[in-house]
Amino acid sequence: MKNLLFWTSTTLIFIFWPLSFILSNQSDSAIFILAALVLLVDCLLFLRKYPYHYFTYLVLPLLHPAYFFFPIIAILFYRSDIKKMSLVTYAVVLIFISLFSWKTFYAYSIFTPDPLAFDTLNKKISLIPNRNLARLYHNKTDIFQDKFKANVFTALDPNNYFFALHPREIFENQNLQKLSFPAIIPFLVGLYFLVKSKDRRWIVTTLLAGIFSIALINNPDKFDLILYLPISLICLVGLRNIFTFRPIYYLLFSFIFLPLSVMELARIFLK
Amino acid sequence: MKINKYLPTILFTSVLLIGAFFRFYKLGETPTGLYVDEASLGYNAYSVYKTGMDEYGKNFPVMFRSFSTFQSSIYSYILIPFIHFLDLSIFSVRLPSAVFGFLSIPLLYLLVKKLFPSLRTNNHEPIANNFALITTLLLAISPWHTNYSRTAYETNVALFFLLMGSLFLVHALKKPWLFLLSALSFVISMMAYRAEIIIVPILILVFAIRYSGTLFSNSKRYLLPIFTSLALAMVLFLPTLKIMETPGFQARSSALNIFASSGPHPWGYREGTGLLHNLTNNPQILAAREFISLYSSYLSPRYMFSLGDSGPRLPYPGMGTFFVWQFPLYLIGLYFLIKEKDLKDFKYFVFTLLLISPVPAALTRDPYSTLRSLPLVISQILIISFGLVKLWEILPSLSSKLKYLLVAVLLIFSSVRMFISIFYFNDYFNSKFWNYGWELVVEDIKKLDPKLPVVVDSSRGDSYILMMFFLRYDPTTYQQDNFEVSPAEYYTSLNRSEIKKLGNITVKSIVWGPDTDEVEQYLVADYLAMSEVQIEDHNLTIIKEIPFPDGKVALRILKTNPKSK
Numbered sequence: 001m002k003n004l005l006f007w008t009s010t011t012l013i014f015i016f017w018p019l020s021f022i023l024s025n026q027s028d029s030a031i032f033i034l035a036a037l038v039l040l041v042d043c044l045l046f047l048r049k050y051p052y053h054y055f056t057y058l059v060l061p062l063l064h065p066a067y068f069f070f071p072i073i074a075i076l077f078y079r080s081d082i083k084k085m086s087l088v089t090y091a092v093v094l095i096f097i098s099l100f101s102w103k104t105f106y107a108y109s110i111f112t113p114d115p116l117a118f119d120t121l122n123k124k125i126s127l128i129p130n131r132n133l134a135r136l137y138h139n140k141t142d143i144f145q146d147k148f149k150a151n152v153f154t155a156l157d158p159n160n161y162f163f164a165l166h167p168r169e170i171f172e173n174q175n176l177q178k179l180s181f182p183a184i185i186p187f188l189v190g191l192y193f194l195v196k197s198k199d200r201r202w203i204v205t206t207l208l209a210g211i212f213s214i215a216l217i218n219n220p221d222k223f224d225l226i227l228y229l230p231i232s233l234i235c236l237v238g239l240r241n242i243f244t245f246r247p248i249y250y251l252l253f254s255f256i257f258l259p260l261s262v263m264e265l266a267r268i269f270l271k
Numbered sequence: 272m273k274i275n276k277y278l279p280t281i282l283f284t285s286v287l288l289i290g291a292f293f294r295f296y297k298l299g300e301t302p303t304g305l306y307v308d309e310a311s312l313g314y315n316a317y318s319v320y321k322t323g324m325d326e327y328g329k330n331f332p333v334m335f336r337s338f339s340t341f342q343s344s345i346y347s348y349i350l351i352p353f354i355h356f357l358d359l360s361i362f363s364v365r366l367p368s369a370v371f372g373f374l375s376i377p378l379l380y381l382l383v384k385k386l387f388p389s390l391r392t393n394n395h396e397p398i399a400n401n402f403a404l405i406t407t408l409l410l411a412i413s414p415w416h417t418n419y420s421r422t423a424y425e426t427n428v429a430l431f432f433l434l435m436g437s438l439f440l441v442h443a444l445k446k447p448w449l450f451l452l453s454a455l456s457f458v459i460s461m462m463a464y465r466a467e468i469i470i471v472p473i474l475i476l477v478f479a480i481r482y483s484g485t486l487f488s489n490s491k492r493y494l495l496p497i498f499t500s501l502a503l504a505m506v507l508f509l510p511t512l513k514i515m516e517t518p519g520f521q522a523r524s525s526a527l528n529i530f531a532s533s534g535p536h537p538w539g540y541r542e543g544t545g546l547l548h549n550l551t552n553n554p555q556i557l558a559a560r561e562f563i564s565l566y567s568s569y570l571s572p573r574y575m576f577s578l579g580d581s582g583p584r585l586p587y588p589g590m591g592t593f594f595v596w597q598f599p600l601y602l603i604g605l606y607f608l609i610k611e612k613d614l615k616d617f618k619y620f621v622f623t624l625l626l627i628s629p630v631p632a633a634l635t636r637d638p639y640s641t642l643r644s645l646p647l648v649i650s651q652i653l654i655i656s657f658g659l660v661k662l663w664e665i666l667p668s669l670s671s672k673l674k675y676l677l678v679a680v681l682l683i684f685s686s687v688r689m690f691i692s693i694f695y696f697n698d699y700f701n702s703k704f705w706n707y708g709w710e711l712v713v714e715d716i717k718k719l720d721p722k723l724p725v726v727v728d729s730s731r732g733d734s735y736i737l738m739m740f741f742l743r744y745d746p747t748t749y750q751q752d753n754f755e756v757s758p759a760e761y762y763t764s765l766n767r768s769e770i771k772k773l774g775n776i777t778v779k780s781i782v783w784g785p786d787t788d789e790v791e792q793y794l795v796a797d798y799l800a801m802s803e804v805q806i807e808d809h810n811l812t813i814i815k816e817i818p819f820p821d822g823k824v825a826l827r828i829l830k831t832n833p834k835s836k
Contacts (some may be wrong), residue, residue, distance in 0.1 A: 124589075127695045137691055149577055149595060157573035163564035166538055167638030168578055181560055184567070192609070260556070267551045270541045 005254040006243050012261040013186070013235045017178045017228045020268045024174055025222060032225040035063050039206055039229045046202045052086065054078050057209075058093050060226075065101035066108040066217050067226070074209035077201075108217050110147040117143045151215035155224060158184060161231060173221040178228075180264035182257045183235055190238030197237045206230045282404055283380070289686065290376040290411030293693070294369040294420040299362030302422065303698040303820065304705030306584060307733050309423040310740040311337040313364035316350035318746035326739075328750045329761045333510040336756070338733050339765050340523040343425040345463040359743050361710075364423045371431040372420025378434045379649065380407045385441050386617040406656040412686050415592040415641055415648045417693070418585060426645045429464030432456045433471065433646055437620070440478055444485060447496040454500035458507045465524070466631035466643045470624075477623045481616075517762035527635035529565070530558045535636075537561050561636075568639050569629035569647060572598055580641040583704035587692040592641055592648070594685045597655045604658025617653075625650035699820045706737055708817040708825035712795055713741035715815050715828055719793055721775065723830075728781045728796035735771040735778035744773050787811065791833055798824040 018036070022029050038059045045053035057071035071094060079087070106112065121142055128134035154160055154170070162184045164177040179187075194200050207230035214220035214227075243250045305313075315325045315335045324330050325347075334341040349367045357363035383403040410416055419427040436456035443449035457475070460467045479486065486493050514520050525531050537557035541548060568574050576598045579586035586592070593601070611618060624646055632643035641648075663674060698707075716725060727734055739749065755768045771778040781787065781796060787809040794801070794811065806813065806829065815828040 123699075124696060127699055128691060129695075133687070133691070137688055146589075153573040153577040157571045158567050159564055159571055159573070163560075163567070166561070166564045167568055168574070168581060181563060184563070263551055263553075263556065266547055267539070267541065270543065270547060270551060 002243060002247075002250070005250065005258070006239065009186075009239055009254065009257055009261075010236060012258070012265065013179065013183055013239065014232055016180055016183070016261075016265065016268075017225070017232065019265070020176055020178060021222075021225055023268055024176055028222075031063050032222055035060055035067060036225050036228045038063070039226065043199075043202055043206075043229060043233075047199070051081075054082070055090065055093075058090070058097065061094075061097050061101050061105075064223070065104035066223055067213060068098065068101055068105040069216055070209050070213040070226070073212050074205055077205040077209070110144050110151070110216055110218050112218060114143055117146075147218065148215050151217070151220050152211060155211040155215065155220070155227065158187070160224075162187070170221070172219060176221075177264070177268065179231070179235070180257075180261035182260045182264075185253065185257065186235045186238030186242060187231070188238065189241050190234040190236070193237055193241045194234060199233060199237070203230045203233050203237075207234075279401065279404065282401070283407070286404065286408045286411050287373075287376060289408070291373055293412065293417045293686075293689070294373045297694065298365050298369055298421060299360060301694060301698050302584070302705045303702050304707035305361050305364070305709070305737060305740065306422070306705055307736055308337065308342070309361075309364055310706075310736045311335070311733075312342060312346050312423050312425075313350065313354075313359055314736055314740045314746075316347040316364075317354055317359045317740075317743070318749075319347065320351045320354050322746045322750065324746070324750065326746065326749060327755055327758070327761065329758045332761065333514055334520065334762075336519065336761060338736075339767055341519050341762075343429075343463050343465070345459060346423065346425040346428055349428065359740065365421065368423050368427045369420050371428045372416060375416070375427075375431045375434055376407050376411050378431065378438060379410055380404070382434055382438045382441070383407075383653070385438065386620055387614060402656060402660055405659060406653055408682070409597075409652045409656055410648070412682065412689060413593070413648060413652060414579075414587055414590045414689055414692075415645075417689070418587065419642070419645060421693070422584075424642060426464045426466070426642055429460045429467045430645050430649070432460035432463060433467060433474075434649065436460060436471070437474070440475070441616070443496070444482060447493050450493075450496045450500040451503060454504040455507070458504045461508065462511055466628075466646075469631045470627050470646055473627045473630075474623055477619060481619050514762050518765060519762040522765055524635075527637065529561050529634060529636055538564070562633050565636075565638065566629050566633035569632065569644055570625070572601070574639045575601070575651065578639065581638050582640070582642070584701060585641055587689065588696040588700045590689065590692050593651065593655070594681075594688075596681050596685070597658075600655045600658030600662060601651065602658070603661050604654040604656070607661040608654060608657050621650050621653045621657075625654070702819050702821075703825065706732070706734075707819055709734065709737040710741050711817045712826050712828065713738065715817075716776070716793075716795070719814070719828070723775075723792050724790070725776045725793040725795060726781060726786055727776060727778045728794070728800045729769075729771075729778050730780040730800060731797060735773070738773055738776060738778060742773065749773065783809070787831055789833055790831065792831055794829045794831065795826065796829070797826050801827050801829060 018033065021032070025032075038056055042053050042056040045056065054071075054075060057074050060067035060070045071090075075082070075087075075090060082090075118140075121138060121140070124138045125134045128138070154165070157165070159165055159167075161178045162181045164175045165173070166175075169175040190197075194203065197203070207227065210224075210227045210230065214223045217223055242253050312335075315337075318324060318326050319331065325332055325335055327336055329336070332344055335344050335347055346367065350364065353363045353366050357366070380403045383406050387402050416427075433456075436453045439449045439453035439456060443453055457467075457471045461471050486497075526534065528534075529537060532554070536552075537554060538561040539557050540552055574591075575593050576591045576595050579591040608614075608618060608621065628647035628650065629644050632640045635643065637643075659678070666674065669677075719725065727738060729735060738744070752772045753768065756764050756766060769779060781794060781800060783805075786792075786794065793814065801811070805811075806827075810832050811829040812832060813827060814830055816824050817826045817828075819825045
């Protein structure tokens with residue numbers, strides 16, 4: 001009974017986001033799903049303690065240049081474990097990839113010119129009487145900073161994953177519901193117990209690398225599927241812990257979670 | 272040595288000065304203009320001061336009718352002495368909010384001193400001992416709290432009394448008769464703003480559970496003060512309780528309540544029929560889902576540090592409700608506070624306030640309403656301050672001087688950023704949401720030919736209240752010339768009269784043709800009501816154009832020319 005409840009809950013958590021994504025983006029979902037699969041391969045290699053697992057990150061910018069910064073950020077977390085030779089090889093391959101992916105990355109990035117934001121910035125500067133003060137507080141970096149900040153906080157918003165960004169949906173996004181809303185319970189429990197999880201290093205590294213790399217993209221919608229695995233694994237950590245509590249707790253949880261998640265799953269088919 | 276002795280006092284005085292500066296500087300000038308709710312609070316206080324009745328002729332109302340909803344009476348009654356000494360003006364209407372906002376700073380200091388005793392252990396660094404000072408400093412420069420302190424909103428007064436009630440409550444364990452003052456403060460808080468009607472009882476319940484052991488073991492000592500306090504609270508709250516069932520009181524909450532059966536479909540409703548649709552469109556589940564989504568947004572970093580409030584008047588341009596650098600401190604504070612085992616009183620207070628403050632706001636459809644969830648600013652500032660203290664402790668490698676310098680740079684940088692946003696950007700970008708220009712219109716109307724009537728357009732808002740406010744229109748004359756509802760139906764009938772007479776000024780929706788072409792009169796309207804093409808088509812003469820700070824036309828005074836037409 002306990003196992004059945006656990007595995008049903010796990011299945012519901014893990015199938016939700018890919019299913020919702022495929023149903024909403026039928027024609028162009030392959031690249032994003034492949035990117036998530038690359039991370040799955042990396043995760044399996046990491047768990048099997050394969051020392052060169054991080055080389056799989058280099059596949060990501062090949063899939064889509066917008067993922068260019070993922071391997072750069074992710075490797076920073078493993079730098080203490082990596083031998084010099086491996087690091088050099090990694091860097092050389094990355095430089096080689098950058099030769100043909102940089103231009104496309106730039107076109108997708110927050111660094112592309114934004115005339116409207118530039119006009120607002122100029123207006124702001126003109127309103128401050130002291131020119132030096134104006135330059136210190138409001139300069140060209142504001143445009144990138146604001147976009148980067150907005151993207152990072154969108155990726156950190158629980159409502160992005162459990163409530164389709166409600167109540168402040170982003171107009172130009174598909175505002176996809178990524179996980180059923182009762183999954184917020186195992187997610188929060190998982191966050192609390194993450195420090196005790198043996199996968200924590202991989203989860204935190206992938207999550208942070210994912211968040212910061214897609215924050216450099218003008219519109220990270222769809223690209224954020226790269227966060228599917230770490231987010232789902234955090235839910236799994238929570239789920240595992242819930243099922244170690246007293247039976248009353250996991251039975252109560254299952255009683256709420258299972259029917260509501262099935263209903264949420266039905267909703268994505270009705271969209 | 273001498274400097275060290277007086278340093279806390281010097282720092283505390285500096286914090287108060289910073290808080291006072293952000294709350295009082297140019298209070299009557301920025302935000303430029305006056306929102307209709309502020310005008311309503313101000314004019315009704317003026318009317319009660321002059322006649323003992325509000326604009327509708329109701330004697331000393333328990334709640335003030337404000338257009339088709341009701342406002343708390345506390346703010347308007349508090350305003351009366353301010354109007355007596357300073358007359359009716361933007362400054363005098365906002366002053367009580369600024370005063371209570373400012374007084375909340377030392378009040379928080381006293382509360383935190385009580386809940387977070389300094390020198391708990393010997394290994395704590397000086398910054399932990401000055402925890403109360405840090406929280407008050409962060410409140411003094413909080414964009415969220417400053418915003419509500421600079422505008423006439425009842426929620427700010429309610430927060431002050433909520434803090435006051437909490438302070439007396441924690442002191443009442445040693446001096447039981449302070450329960451009486453606590454009850455008084457809590458009732459004023461509940462009467463001042465509706466959200467507190469939900470927050471205060473839960474806060475008291477958690478307090479009772481937390482200290483049930485102490486209260487029961489000394490029941491003889493506490494029984495009489497507690498019952499006297501409860502009786503006092505009931506007596507004071509009874510008038511509000513009596514009108515809570517009326518349609519007037521419920522008008523706003525039933526329109527906004529996500530659990531209401533009437534009104535729009537809940538978020539996530541899918542059109543269609545069939546078993547699957549019926550299953551997924553279950554209204555209770557959809558409403559619960561929407562409630563949780565709204566609730567979680569109040570604790571989400573995206574709203575706190577990036578988006579801020581979605582209301583047009585509320586966020587200062589380019590700012591969230593907190594500064595971005597406070598985000599890691601929020602996470603650190605939250606983590607360590609959950610783990611903390613010593614500071615139980617502090618933890619109870621912070622988490623109770625953190626978890627219950629979003630409830631009233633999340634019951635309404637508005638996304639991330641900082642107005643309805645204002646008490647949250649206190650708990651979140653306490654968490655951020657705790658995060659700062661913990662970070663200070665876990666960064667031993669940096670020298671104390673360097674850490675102080677880093678914190679000082681962040682605080683100065685943030686304060687200047689907020690200064691720029693409040694005093695340079697807000698009026699330029701947001702003046703249209705603050706009804707900019709009506710004060711100037713009133714000055715110009717006084718110079719017009721008094722023989723000709725004036726029609727003021729009200730198709731896009733209740734401009735009559737702004738006219739009355741800036742004209743300081745005689746309340747007795749207004750009550751005689753206008754009728755909207757009888758005092759007996761004050762709380763029950765939501766009927767509204769569309770036309771208001773203020774002497775030779777009529778406030779109503781302008782009717783094209785009869786008002787523009789047939790009578791010789793002056794017209795006052797905003798830029799949307801009277802475009803250049805319409806002015807030309809109807810042969811109107813522009814008497815005066817009042818521009819927004821960005822140069823675009825805000826309001827126009829025009830004269831009709833029926834003969835030439």
